[in-house]
Each structure stands twice: as structure tokens, then as C-alpha cells.
Amino acid sequence: MTGEQIVFLVVALFTLGSGFMVVTTRNLVHAALWLVSTLFGVAVAYTLLDAAFLAVVQVVVYIGAIAILFIFAVMLTRKDLLDQGPQMNKNWWFGALLAVSTFGGLYFLLQGWDGLSKTATAIPVGFDAVTELGTELVSPAAYVLPFEVASVLLVAALVGAVYVAFNKK
Amino acid sequence: MTTETLIWLIPLPPALAFFLIVLLTNKSKALSHSVGVGAAILSWLASMVVFVRALGVEHLGEEPFASSINWLPTGSTWLKIGVLIDPLGAAVLFFVSITIFMIFLYSVGYHNFGQPAGDHDRKGLPPHGATIEEHGHKHMVPSVEPMYSRFFAFLALFAFGMYVLVVSDNLLTMFVGWEIMGLCSYLLIGFWYGKESARNAAIKAFMTTRIGDVFMLLGIAFLYSATGTLTFREIFREETLHALASVPSFWGFSTAGMIALLLFIGTVGKSAQFPLHVWLPDAMEGPTPVSAMIHAATMVSAGVYAVIRMFPLLSLDPQTMSIVAFIGAFTALFAATIAVAQNDIKRVLAYSTISQLGFMIAALGVGAYIAAVFHLITHAFFKALLFLGSGSVIHGMEHGVLHTGNHNVDPQDMFNMGGLKNKMPITFWTFLIGGFALSGFPIITAGFWSKDEIFADAFANGHIVVFITLATAAFLTAFYTMRQITLTFLGEPRTKEAEHAQETPWTMTAPLVILAFFAVTYGWVGIPEHFPVLGGLVPNWFHEFVGGTLAEHPEAVEFSWVPLLTSLGVALGGLFFGWFVYRNVNSPAEDKLQIPVLRNKWYFDEIYDFLFVKPATWFAEIFVYKWMDKGLIDGVLHSFGPVTQGLGSVIRNYIDLPVINRFFGDGSADVTYWFGGKLRAVQTGRVQHYLMFALVTFVVIGAVLVAFGLLA
Amino acid sequence: MVPLSWYLIFAAALFSMGLFGVLSRRNAVAILLGIELMLNAVNINLAAFWRYGNVMDMAGQVFAIIVFAVAAAEVSVGLALVISVYRRRNTVVADEIDMMKW
Numbered sequence: 001m002t003g004e005q006i007v008f009l010v011v012a013l014f015t016l017g018s019g020f021m022v023v024t025t026r027n028l029v030h031a032a033l034w035l036v037s038t039l040f041g042v043a044v045a046y047t048l049l050d051a052a053f054l055a056v057v058q059v060v061v062y063i064g065a066i067a068i069l070f071i072f073a074v075m076l077t078r079k080d081l082l083d084q085g086p087q088m089n090k091n092w093w094f095g096a097l098l099a100v101s102t103f104g105g106l107y108f109l110l111q112g113w114d115g116l117s118k119t120a121t122a123i124p125v126g127f128d129a130v131t132e133l134g135t136e137l138v139s140p141a142a143y144v145l146p147f148e149v150a151s152v153l154l155v156a157a158l159v160g161a162v163y164v165a166f167n168k169k
Numbered sequence: 170m171t172t173e174t175l176i177w178l179i180p181l182p183p184a185l186a187f188f189l190i191v192l193l194t195n196k197s198k199a200l201s202h203s204v205g206v207g208a209a210i211l212s213w214l215a216s217m218v219v220f221v222r223a224l225g226v227e228h229l230g231e232e233p234f235a236s237s238i239n240w241l242p243t244g245s246t247w248l249k250i251g252v253l254i255d256p257l258g259a260a261v262l263f264f265v266s267i268t269i270f271m272i273f274l275y276s277v278g279y280h281n282f283g284q285p286a287g288d289h290d291r292k293g294l295p296p297h298g299a300t301i302e303e304h305g306h307k308h309m310v311p312s313v314e315p316m317y318s319r320f321f322a323f324l325a326l327f328a329f330g331m332y333v334l335v336v337s338d339n340l341l342t343m344f345v346g347w348e349i350m351g352l353c354s355y356l357l358i359g360f361w362y363g364k365e366s367a368r369n370a371a372i373k374a375f376m377t378t379r380i381g382d383v384f385m386l387l388g389i390a391f392l393y394s395a396t397g398t399l400t401f402r403e404i405f406r407e408e409t410l411h412a413l414a415s416v417p418s419f420w421g422f423s424t425a426g427m428i429a430l431l432l433f434i435g436t437v438g439k440s441a442q443f444p445l446h447v448w449l450p451d452a453m454e455g456p457t458p459v460s461a462m463i464h465a466a467t468m469v470s471a472g473v474y475a476v477i478r479m480f481p482l483l484s485l486d487p488q489t490m491s492i493v494a495f496i497g498a499f500t501a502l503f504a505a506t507i508a509v510a511q512n513d514i515k516r517v518l519a520y521s522t523i524s525q526l527g528f529m530i531a532a533l534g535v536g537a538y539i540a541a542v543f544h545l546i547t548h549a550f551f552k553a554l555l556f557l558g559s560g561s562v563i564h565g566m567e568h569g570v571l572h573t574g575n576h577n578v579d580p581q582d583m584f585n586m587g588g589l590k591n592k593m594p595i596t597f598w599t600f601l602i603g604g605f606a607l608s609g610f611p612i613i614t615a616g617f618w619s620k621d622e623i624f625a626d627a628f629a630n631g632h633i634v635v636f637i638t639l640a641t642a643a644f645l646t647a648f649y650t651m652r653q654i655t656l657t658f659l660g661e662p663r664t665k666e667a668e669h670a671q672e673t674p675w676t677m678t679a680p681l682v683i684l685a686f687f688a689v690t691y692g693w694v695g696i697p698e699h700f701p702v703l704g705g706l707v708p709n710w711f712h713e714f715v716g717g718t719l720a721e722h723p724e725a726v727e728f729s730w731v732p733l734l735t736s737l738g739v740a741l742g743g744l745f746f747g748w749f750v751y752r753n754v755n756s757p758a759e760d761k762l763q764i765p766v767l768r769n770k771w772y773f774d775e776i777y778d779f780l781f782v783k784p785a786t787w788f789a790e791i792f793v794y795k796w797m798d799k800g801l802i803d804g805v806l807h808s809f810g811p812v813t814q815g816l817g818s819v820i821r822n823y824i825d826l827p828v829i830n831r832f833f834g835d836g837s838a839d840v841t842y843w844f845g846g847k848l849r850a851v852q853t854g855r856v857q858h859y860l861m862f863a864l865v866t867f868v869v870i871g872a873v874l875v876a877f878g879l880l881a
Numbered sequence: 882m883v884p885l886s887w888y889l890i891f892a893a894a895l896f897s898m899g900l901f902g903v904l905s906r907r908n909a910v911a912i913l914l915g916i917e918l919m920l921n922a923v924n925i926n927l928a929a930f931w932r933y934g935n936v937m938d939m940a941g942q943v944f945a946i947i948v949f950a951v952a953a954a955e956v957s958v959g960l961a962l963v964i965s966v967y968r969r970r971n972t973v974v975a976d977e978i979d980m981m982k983w
Contacts, residue, residue, distance in 0.1 A: 002882045004882055004883055005882060005883050005887075008883045008887060008888075012887070012891045015891075015895065016891070016894055016895060016898070019895055019898045019899070019918055020898055022898075022902065022914055022915075022918060023898055023899070023901055023902030023905070023906065023911075023914070023915055023918070028908060028910060028911060031911060031914055032914070035914055035917060035918075038918065038921070039917075039921065042921045042924070042925060045888075045891075045925055045928075046925075046928055048883075049888075049928045049929060049931075049932045050932055051928045051931065051932065051942060051945070053942070054924070054928055054942060054945055054946075057946070057949060058924075058949075061949055061953060062917075062921075062949070062952075065953065066917065066952070066953060066956050069956060069957065069960055070910065070913070070914065070917075070956070070960070072960075073910050073913075073960040073963060073964060074910050076964050076967070077909075077910060077963060077964060077967040077973045079971070079972075086907065087906060087907055087908065087911070088905050088906065088907065089857065089905060089906065089907045089975070089976055090976075091858075091861070091904075091905075092904075092905035094861060094904070095857075095861065095900075095901055095903075095904030095905035096901055096905065098861060098864050098865070098868075098900065098901075098904060099897040099898065099900045099901035099904065100897065101868060102864070102868075102896070102897050102900055103893055103894060103896075103897035105868065105871065106893040106896070106897075107890065107893060110886065110889055110890070110893070119882055119883075119884060119885075119933075127936065127937070129936070129939075129942070132937075132939055133939050133942050133943070133946075136939040136943060137943060137946070142939075142943075143939075143940075143943045146943065146947055147943075147946075147947075150946075150947050150950040150951070151950075153950060153951065153954050154950055154953065154954050156954070157953075157954030157955070157957050157958050158957070160958050160961070161957040161958045161960075161961035162961075164958065164961040164962055164965050165960075165961035165962075165964045165965050167968070852982040853979060853982055854978075854979030854980055854981050854982030855975060855976055855978075855979050856912075856975060856978075857903065857904055857905075857912070857975055857976075860903060860904060861904055864900075864904075
């Protein structure tokens, strides 16, 4: 067991545990906060994968914006500050069954793939992933189009969200 | 132009006249009669030219004027039609054209051209007189016929039919002319269609002759199927005749005999022989020129002409010949007995015509070809003369009726006449000549020579029964003719109307004179060679000329005193007795011969009515109309409605409503509704459920694909 | 020395948890939380494949970036909708928002 593996296991367990709490806790604010910790764990996993830019973006965007947004939403949709009633709906066991079977299915599918036990190759010296990513994102021969489309999408979402949630009074 | 072309053109003027009058000149009386008389003159001139030329040809019988054209294609051959003038045709053409011309001319005066229109005259009824002012006082004068132009149109069509019949060289066009004349006789007998008696008479004439025509058509068809041709010259070839004579047919006749018999039945109808004689007396309903036309000049002569034409065929079978002779002789006697008891001046002449036609038919039946033709021609002249004369008499009587104003007096009843000899001299003398010719007054009348020849032939060939029958008929003929003349012209006028009778205009008397001339002189062209004293003075041109028509020139009959004396005896005796008995008879009550059975024509009309007319009427009215047409056919039609309705309601109530509406229509809707209701439960509106369903489906599909080996 | 399979299993587990959350939670916001988990699992998958495949080919990371953008857009619109629904119906319980049915 190498150090890397141990670190990974810790991070994975932390993330999975947080995730579990997200979907089971009764109090919604708690759930949002558990989401924050899950996202943080995922950011660490990115770092482990040498995707530094992704890790930073994860923290800034996901935790800094989306999780906050969730907290705002939770606060705006509470009848009163009490969390009463069950948090799981009537057929939660079927949902659990489906989730487990999905996991089982995915696992089963992965077993049939022989590239599974690949290990990471070394990153070539002098290769700057971030620079490369930046170049690719704005290069017409590469991914500038999806990049621009994504920006359009964000504008649309912005307009849409404002419009939908606009309070006329 | 060639004679053949001229022959083709002979029937044309009357046909044109018919169309012109009908289409163009109908409104103008003067134009119509001019067109009609003009056409008659043209045809007469053409006929005369042809006749004269025919006289000049040697052996016209072997080389007649003939011309034919291909008409109907019949497979690889053609049915030809054409014209033929052999000696028989030429002789017939002579008298036909003259009599037609005379009748046209006569009609102008008969229908009172130039007179004013009548007071109460209507189209369809005979004219009744007009009142005019003259010298301050009113009196009635004869009025002009309202349908004047129509008469000439019909007359022209009639003339056309007769000319077609005479000039044709085959049975088909002859039959066409025959039928045209049948139609015209219907139209003309029923000319005054306002009178019911005229309408009935027209139908009777048409129906009766139709019966004969059907058999004639059968004969023509039989002939065509046996020989393949209808042209006279081809039928009368040696080989054809021989073939026809040797093939046997039904009931012991040879084919030739059967055909001739069938054709003869057509003549029985058209020439009013017994038993189809009933139409001719009733045909007196038509105007007098029509009676003259039909019963003297043309139609009835056409019947005899047809038999004469087919004589070579007829003479092949002795059975047919005896039938022909029997019918002819019987009719001659039969009709003569009826004529004796008639009081209407025209009826006497009608029965006389039937009787004389019987003479001709009998002559043919005993093989006296030349005699029959001779009598045909002379009869045409004197009978036309007699009819036109009777018309003149009636006209004079009507003048008297108009004068006295007493319309209950029948101007045609002989017992109302008398003493007209002084009032109407031209009419009287011409009528006398005609009457003597009819009776067979010796030497100076044509009737004597033709009748004598019939007697001679009958006697010489040993047909004694026929001879005696004809002799008796001749006696009666002379008797009733003199009776007629005595009652009409001699003695004193019996009524006021007769006192005021007047002679008729020149358009009526001129034809009488011309016909009288022929009635006297025509006999002299046929004086037999062996006649005592006179024979041999002039050659028997008629015998020579007409005899050339037949393949074998008939021999002249040898002279015998018996027939000559018999004919002299019956003629003079009958005339004398007629005058003697009737010179003092003034009313029907005094007339001893008014025996009911004779007056009523041996009740034949009543017998036919019972046997044929009533059953036919019953059949038409009750059986066909009431039972078949209204009951059966209409019943079937009327049943369509209810049947269809019933069927429709069955389909509606047992198929449409329960099955299609309820089962298929409503049923499918209900099933769909029920399914929809059940399936609706899936649409909970909850997103999580939808997602679950999607995932389940995804998993199931995945499992299926993996199971089938299509995936991992 | 971490084999790829670990990352993939890790991502799969996270995904399943998110799925469980989506299917079973009553609150609409909680459902959106589950969706976030699923998106993050996908991102991890993408990044893992990038690292353990051709590092020179930036497609993996670019894809992940785009997913970030999409997730952000989706969350904002989704929450706006939830808020709007809450304002109308006065409830955020998913079971009670069931008008889109027969």
C-alpha cells in the first residue's frame, strides 16, 4: 500500500461519507453543509489526479457559488424554521434498490473492461497542464466553440433564472 | 337521256312534291296543287316517253330496259336494287301514270278550290259549306277543304309508292312501294280524322292489309333463303325455277308453290280478296279521289300486279294455282252478291272492285296470264272513271243539300237521287260508259274484251267450275251496275236535293271524259285473232306485246262460241234485268233484294269482330295492360320500395346498430377509455416516479441486451 | 500507484448515492442536491480518464470544465424554479407538485 493509495482511500471515504450524509440527513441546511464537505473532498481528488485547475475551479465555483446558492434556496423555501415530517418519500426503498442496482450494474460493467488496472503514467517534464488547457480552450482548432457555447448557456441560464424567480410585487 | 335514267327518274317528281308541299307550300293552296299536279304531269310525261320507247323495242321481254346498282353488301356479294321495264311493266306504267294524273287533276275541283272557307269548317272534318251574299240574298255554297295542301301531299306520296312498285326490278323495293302505299292508304282513308268512322276505317284497312303483308314478307324471306336473290330476272331463270319447283316444302307444296302462296296472301290483303276483304268497303270513308286512287288505279292493282309478276313462280305448282283460282272465283261471286244490296253509291263500287279483282285473280289461277293483265288495265280505267263519276254525283248532290239546307239527307244514298241524267249530263254519259264497260257491254267497251278473254281462257283450259262461277258473277255485276245507273240517273228526282243538283266544274269532268275515252278504246288493242268478223282486222298487239314478258310466249287461246255467247248473255241480260227491275223502285222498302244477310255483308264484319277483334282487345286491355303491365311489372317495381325498406331496416337494426355502432364503434371507444383509465395511473405528476420508471426501463433493457449477448 | 478502477468505483458509488437522493427525498431542494452529487461523480470520472489516458489530450479536462458550467446553469435555473413554485404553492415537497398529470 503506497502512500498515494492511502491518501486516496482517506479522501474517498471522506467524500463518500459526506455524500451519504447529504442524502440522508433530515435537516436541509445540514444537507447543504454536508454537500460543501463532499465538494471539498472531490476537489482534493482532483488534486490527486494532477488536475490542479479543476480543483481550484471546483472550490471556487461549486463551493463558492453553488453550495451558497443551495443554502439561499433552502432558506427561501422554508415555511418556518422547523423541519418536520419525514424526509424520505413513500417509495424510498425502491429508490435505494435502484441505486444499489445501478452501482452493481456499473461495477459489473467495469469488470468486463481490461484497462481497469491501469496505473497512471508519469506526466512528461515541462508539460504544463494548465497552460495547455488554457490554450486549448481558446484555440479555434480546439475547443473554443464549446467554450463559447457554454458561455451562451450561462447567459441563458442567468436570464432564465432571473425571469423565473422574479417577484413582481 | 337514256331510257334507264328516265325510268329511275319517274318516281322522283311525286316524292319531291310530297316534301315540297309538306315543308314549303303547306300554307298556299294554289301552290300545293300546282306542285302536286305538276309532279303528276312530269311523271306521266316520263312514263309516256318510256312507254313509247318500249314499244319500239323488239323482243322487249328478253332485253328489257334494266338498270341496277349495288345496294347492301351481303358478305362477298351485293344485294342489288334497280329498275326494270319489260312489256308488263310498260303496259302497267301506261295506265298507272294516266290514272294518277287524272286523279290529281280531279282533286282540285273535288276539294272545291277557289271556293270560300266554310262557316263552321274545321280541320279533320269534311267541309260543310259557306254562306255568301250574292245579289242581295244569302245562300250556301260548297266550301274549300281546310286541309287542302295535306291532301295533295299524301296523294303525292301515294303516287311515289306506286311508281316505285311498278318500276322496281326486285321484290325488296317492290315491297317498299307496297308498304308506302299501305301507309298512305291509312293516312288518306283517315283523312277526315275528326270522324270516328274514318279513324276506325283507317285502322281497319291498315291492320287487315298488314296481315297480308306479314305473309308476303315471309314469302320474300323464304325466297331469299332458297335462291339468294330477290331480283325478278334472276329468280325467273330456268335453273332457279326448276330448282324451286323440285324441292318440296310443307303440306305437299313445292318450294316455289309455298313461296308463291305466301306472296299471294299479301295480295289477298292488299287487293281485298276473301277473307281479307273487310277493309275495302270501309275505306269509302276517305274522299272520293282517294277511293279512286286506292281502289282502281293503284293500290289494289298493285296486289294483282304482284301476283302477275310472280306468275312464272306461281305456275310451277298446280296446288297453289288452284287455291288462287278458288279464292279469286269465290271472291268474285261473293262480293257481287253483296253489291246487289247496297244503297250507298260508293259501296256498290267498292264491292264491285273486290269482285273484279276476284276475276283477275281467278284468271291467273287458271293460267290466263294475258287475260288477267288485260283486265287489270281496263278495270283500272273504267273503275277510276266510275269512282270519279260517283264523286261528281255526290258533289252535285251536296250542292242540292246546301241549297235546301237539309243536312239530314245523305248525298251518297242512291235512293235520294234520281233523274240526274238531265242535271249532270257529262257525268251521266261518262258514268254510263264506265258502267257498260264494267258490265262487259259488247264490242264498244274495253271491259267486254278483257272479260271475254278470261272466260275464253277458263273455258278452253277446262276449268268449268271457275267458268260458271265467273259467269254468274258477271251476270250479277251487270245487274247491280244497271241498278246503280237506274236509281241514280234515270227516272225522276226523288228528293229536292236531287232536283237542285248541278254539274261539276271542268277540273272534275275533264278527267271523266279522258278516262271514258280509254274505257272505250283500250279494249281494241287486244282483240283476239280468232274472233268472228273483227278478229284479225287489227293485230292482237296486246297479246304480242305483253306476252313477251314471259319466257314462254303464251299461246293464243283457240276460239270457242261457248264463252262468247255466255259473256254476251250475262252482260246484256244483266243490264236489261237491272233496268227492268229498278226502273220503278223508289225506296228501299220496295227493293226486294234488300235481304239482310246481303246488306250486312254476310255478317263477316261481325264474325271477325267476335273472333279476332274482341279477343285482341281483351288481350291488350285486360291481359297485357291490367295484369301484366300494371299488375306484374308495376307490382315488381312497386315491391322494390318495401323490400328495400325492409332490407334496410334489417341491416340497420341487426347489423348496423348492434354490431357496427355498438360493438365496433362504441366498443372500441369504451375499450380505449378503459385502457386509458388504467394506463393513466402511470402519470402521477411526480418527477421522482418518472425518473424511477425511466431507470427501471433502462435496467431492463440493459439486462435484455446483456442476456442476448449484444452488450458486455 | 492508484489503479484507475478505484477512481471509477469511487465515482460510481458517489453517483449511486446521488441517484438515491434524487429518487427518495421529499424536498425538491434535496433532489437538486442529489443531482449535484451525480454531476460531481461524472466529473471525477472524466478527470480520471484524462489522467490515466493520454495526458497530452486535454479533452477530458475541457469536458469537465464544460460540465462545471452546465451544472452551474442547471442549479441556478432549478433553484429559481423551486423558489417560484414555493411562492405559488407554498410547498417544496416534490410529491405535492403533481399538476403535470392526467
